[in-house]
Amino acid sequence: xxxxxxxxxxxxxxxxxxxxxxxxxxxxxxxxxxxxxxxxxxxxxxxxxxxxxxxxxxxxxxxxxxxxxxxxxxxxxxxxxxxxxxxxxxxxxxxxxxxxxxxxxxxxxxxxxxxxxxxxxxxxxxxxxxxxxxxxxxxxxxxxxxxxxxxxxxxxxxxxxxxxxxxxxxxxxxxxxxxxxxxxxxxxxxxxxxxxxxxxxxxxxxxxxxxxxxxxxxxxxxxxxxxxxxxxxxxxxxxxxxxxxxxxxxxxxxxxxxxxxxxxxxxxxxxxxxxxxxxxxxxxxxxxxxxxxxxxxxxxxxxxxxxxxxxxxxxxxxxxxxxxxxxxxxxxxxxxxxxxxxxxxxxxxxxxxxxxxxxxxxxxxxxxxxxxxxxxxxxxxxxxxxxxxxxxxxxxxxxxxxxxxxxxxxxxxxxxxxxxxxxxxxxxxxxxxx
Amino acid sequence: xxxxxxxxxxxxxxxxxxxxxxxxxxxxxxxxxxxxxxxxxxxxxxxxxxxxxxxxxxxxxxxxxxxxxxxxxxxxxxxxxxxxxxxxxxxxxxxxxxxxxxxxxxxxxxxxxxxxxxxxxxxxxxxxxxxxxxxxxxxxxxxxxxxxxxxxxxxxxxxxxxxxxxxxxxxxxxxxxxxxxxxxxxxxxxxxxxxxxxxxxxxxxxxxxxxxxxxxxxxxxxxxxxxxxxxxxxxxxxxxxxxxxxxxxxxxxxxxxxxxxxxxxxxxxxxxxxxxxxxxxxxxxxxxxxxxxxxxxxxxxxxxxxxxxxxxxxxxxxxxxxxxxxxxxxxxxxxxxxxxxxxxxxxxxxxxxxxxxxxxxxxxxxxxxxxxxxxxxxxxxxxxxxxxxxxxxxxxxxxxxxxxxxxxxxxxxxxxxxxxxxxxxxxxxxxxxx
Numbered sequence: 001x002x003x004x005x006x007x008x009x010x011x012x013x014x015x016x017x018x019x020x021x022x023x024x025x026x027x028x029x030x031x032x033x034x035x036x037x038x039x040x041x042x043x044x045x046x047x048x049x050x051x052x053x054x055x056x057x058x059x060x061x062x063x064x065x066x067x068x069x070x071x072x073x074x075x076x077x078x079x080x081x082x083x084x085x086x087x088x089x090x091x092x093x094x095x096x097x098x099x100x101x102x103x104x105x106x107x108x109x110x111x112x113x114x115x116x117x118x119x120x121x122x123x124x125x126x127x128x129x130x131x132x133x134x135x136x137x138x139x140x141x142x143x144x145x146x147x148x149x150x151x152x153x154x155x156x157x158x159x160x161x162x163x164x165x166x167x168x169x170x171x172x173x174x175x176x177x178x179x180x181x182x183x184x185x186x187x188x189x190x191x192x193x194x195x196x197x198x199x200x201x202x203x204x205x206x207x208x209x210x211x212x213x214x215x216x217x218x219x220x221x222x223x224x225x226x227x228x229x230x231x232x233x234x235x236x237x238x239x240x241x242x243x244x245x246x247x248x249x250x251x252x253x254x255x256x257x258x259x260x261x262x263x264x265x266x267x268x269x270x271x272x273x274x275x276x277x278x279x280x281x282x283x284x285x286x287x288x289x290x291x292x293x294x295x296x297x298x299x300x301x302x303x304x305x306x307x308x309x310x311x312x313x314x315x316x317x318x319x320x321x322x323x324x325x326x327x328x329x330x331x332x333x334x335x336x337x338x339x340x341x342x343x344x345x346x347x348x349x350x351x352x353x354x355x356x357x358x359x360x361x362x363x364x365x366x367x368x369x370x371x372x373x374x375x376x377x378x379x380x381x382x383x384x385x386x387x388x389x390x391x392x393x394x395x396x397x398x399x400x401x402x403x404x405x406x407x408x409x410x411x412x413x414x415x416x417x418x419x420x421x422x423x424x425x426x427x428x429x430x431x432x433x434x
Numbered sequence: 435x436x437x438x439x440x441x442x443x444x445x446x447x448x449x450x451x452x453x454x455x456x457x458x459x460x461x462x463x464x465x466x467x468x469x470x471x472x473x474x475x476x477x478x479x480x481x482x483x484x485x486x487x488x489x490x491x492x493x494x495x496x497x498x499x500x501x502x503x504x505x506x507x508x509x510x511x512x513x514x515x516x517x518x519x520x521x522x523x524x525x526x527x528x529x530x531x532x533x534x535x536x537x538x539x540x541x542x543x544x545x546x547x548x549x550x551x552x553x554x555x556x557x558x559x560x561x562x563x564x565x566x567x568x569x570x571x572x573x574x575x576x577x578x579x580x581x582x583x584x585x586x587x588x589x590x591x592x593x594x595x596x597x598x599x600x601x602x603x604x605x606x607x608x609x610x611x612x613x614x615x616x617x618x619x620x621x622x623x624x625x626x627x628x629x630x631x632x633x634x635x636x637x638x639x640x641x642x643x644x645x646x647x648x649x650x651x652x653x654x655x656x657x658x659x660x661x662x663x664x665x666x667x668x669x670x671x672x673x674x675x676x677x678x679x680x681x682x683x684x685x686x687x688x689x690x691x692x693x694x695x696x697x698x699x700x701x702x703x704x705x706x707x708x709x710x711x712x713x714x715x716x717x718x719x720x721x722x723x724x725x726x727x728x729x730x731x732x733x734x735x736x737x738x739x740x741x742x743x744x745x746x747x748x749x750x751x752x753x754x755x756x757x758x759x760x761x762x763x764x765x766x767x768x769x770x771x772x773x774x775x776x777x778x779x780x781x782x783x784x785x786x787x788x789x790x791x792x793x794x795x796x797x798x799x800x801x802x803x804x805x806x807x808x809x810x811x812x813x814x815x816x817x818x819x820x821x822x823x824x825x826x827x828x829x830x831x832x833x834x835x836x837x838x839x840x841x842x843x844x845x846x847x848x849x850x851x852x853x854x855x856x857x858x859x860x861x862x863x864x865x866x867x868x
Contacts, residue, residue: 068503361580
């Protein structure tokens with residue numbers, strides 16, 4: 001006991017004070033409600049997986065970030081995302097699930113990243129995926145994009161834009177430019193374009209062996225943004241005679257129809273041919289979501305179509321579309337920008353017991369039966385100290401319960417913001433504090 | 435890819451199919467709501483702690499169960515309960531918290547236990563604690579017992595009994611019997627009494643050096659159960675002249691007054707002098723909760739008063755009272771006993787798109803705006819196959835959306851249980867399915 005124990009959380013990890021935790025939980029709840037409203041079902045998987053499951057299909061860079069350990073003879077590891085566990089889950093529970101399988105999963109993942117602003121070693125993600133057997137219509141992808149839209153509408157924290165592309169367009173373009181064998185490298189550089197700027201981007205492209213003409217063509221090709229504009233732009237490249245290219249244009253057109261039909265705000269959507277997404281498992285539509293007034297945050301929600309991901313774990317052919325909101329990161333940045341609404345009270349009422357604590361507990365019981373969130377100060381402190389404590393907690397309402405009040409069955413309800421006092425019966429309290 | 439990857443969860447770990455996950459989430463929600471109604475605030479702490487924090491105050495047996503690993507130079511470990519993290523959290527955030535600090539924490543913990551029925555290596559606990567600086571009135575303990583009562587009333591899964599004792603009574607008795615130096619051993623054996631039976635219990639007591647007379651006295655002393663009966667029983671031991679003994683009797687009397695005053699069901703409470711609780715940090719009231727018709731389950735909710743626990747991490751004197759519901763274990767056993775109510779629908783309505791998927795998505799949007807949980811089948815399967823799929827999912831209502839329906843703005847709403855069909859407008863759907 002004499003030894004001093006370090007009580008700080010481990011570097012790179014985070015925990016919140018209750019007031020912030022309530023805001024975090026509120027953010028999480030809004031997202032979860034939208035996922036449910038769109039018919040997604042919850043799952044939860046163990047944080048600990050066999051190391052081989054996690055390492056089956058990822059880059060060396062990610063492998064280094066995995067928390068790995070041995071237990072007995074087993075090589076175990078903490079999951080680094082919720083997508084690999086989904087793929088394993090679908091493979092393992094295949095016969096118990098109904099397809100298309102729509103699941104959401106809000107949980108913690110772990111990466112031993114270099115500590116930096118907005119990057120945590122333990123972080124919540126809010127993932128949502130739809131997985132079909134053999135084939136999944138692209139209409140599911142389009143519906144998923146409306147879920148992104150609805151979720152950010154409901155969050156109502158800032159103006160946002162969902163920037164959409166299709167990997168097939170990039171892939172057919174790269175093939176057309178005769179750089180087919182460099183597709184992975186080109187996509188990786190493309191994904192970094194906004195971060196590094198156009199000069200560095202060109203340089204990187206030349207370095208991997210593209211010539212000037214190819215790079216200029218690529219830059220011109222990906223520079224157009226908008227909705228109908230992008231479709232016209234794509235149609236102007238009639239020289240790219242690839243069915244995948246044509247199908248992708250059709251899907252864009254269908255998306256635009258849907259946006260108009262559902263009367264969604266067109267300013268929230270953009271086709272952006274420069275979007276590549278870093279992960280190599282995407283095979284179709286891909287997207288990112290940015291908060292327009294806070295471009296420095298980067299994407300707050302991204303995802304796309306994957307047609308082969310689950311094949312690592314299952315012999316059954318499956319196609320999926322999913323996306324993820326980086327909840328911990330989003331929360332951290334919204335909090336810093338002061339964009340989180342403080343509309344969640346911690347408690348509805350604090351009862352200050354002046355004489356008999358049992359009487360105060362009895363009144364609390366009656367109010368709690370009305371689903372009010374009630375705290376009681378049962379300490380032996382005097383009234384002044386109890387009022388000071390109530391003030392410090394920023395509670396809005398306090399109820400004073402002393403011997404006289406109990407005798408008369410009338411209690412003093414005080415608003416801590418306005419100072420206003422009222423004599424009330426127990427039955428009258430709810431309408432004031434709610 | 436050719437290599438076969440084992441997709442089963444690691445032995446001792448568990449994951450649920452969505453239908454069960456919804457039931458689990460429902461159980462969790464009822465508990466969380468009660469914790470909130472009693473004015474407790476949420477916190478969340480990292481699953482990974484410094485190993486020294488976790489190992490500061492626990493038995494060698496528990497140390498062996500900790501998942502430990504090294505990362506760089508750091509010895510890290512996964513938390514094995516939510517109480518140690520609470521103690522660390524309170525010490526670390528002392529200046530940012532309001533006291534008495536009332537927090538709840540529902541989260542996962544990890545123990546590498548031998549796999550056995552109802553024991554998981556990753557498990558949810560639902561913890562709730564109140565911590566006071568210097569001193570915490572016993573009235574808080576009594577209020578906490580009413581929270582246990584309300585929570586199990588709300589869960590409404592089975593008849594339950596909260597069995598309460600006070601460590602001070604056992605401690606003063608052991609001192610009176612002149613076995614003061616064997617207190618820890620006696621409590622440990624006492625805690626196993628129900629499991630091992632009275633014969634083995636006697637044998638174990640004799641083995642640690644008690645004589646026959648002491649053991650008989652102890653057995654007689656702890657054999658009385660009830661409420662007022664136990665108080666009279668205790669008062670008959672006027673030879674135990676210890677203030678702690680007398681204070682404990684007063685607290686029991688106060689608890690009985692509270693139960694009567696709040697008109698709680700007296701059958702749900704019992705003073706039971708044989709309750710010891712295994713953990714050595716308890717210093718006052720301790721309790722367990724049993725489901726009366728399922729004694730084999732053991733305690734489903736237990737806790738007590740601790741006056742020195744936080745001292746391991748802080749120089750500030752603090753007293754606390756807390757308890758824990760073993761959520762994963764409780765869920766597993768209630769599910770097995772078929773005691774979980776299936777009152778949570780997965781979704782409210784499944785839309786079956788027959789022709790234009792965009793039309794179906796538009797109708798879904800309108801219904802989702804009414805907070806209905808809507809899934810849509812957008813696949814190219816025919817109607818028969820889609821109906822079969824709806825049946826398999828056990829949805830209650832389906833809505834058929836085809837070209838004709840869209841033209842007439844009237845859709846076919848079908849109840850999958852009764853087979854009943856209705857022609858409805860979009861605005862009429864909510865009242866049927868809710």
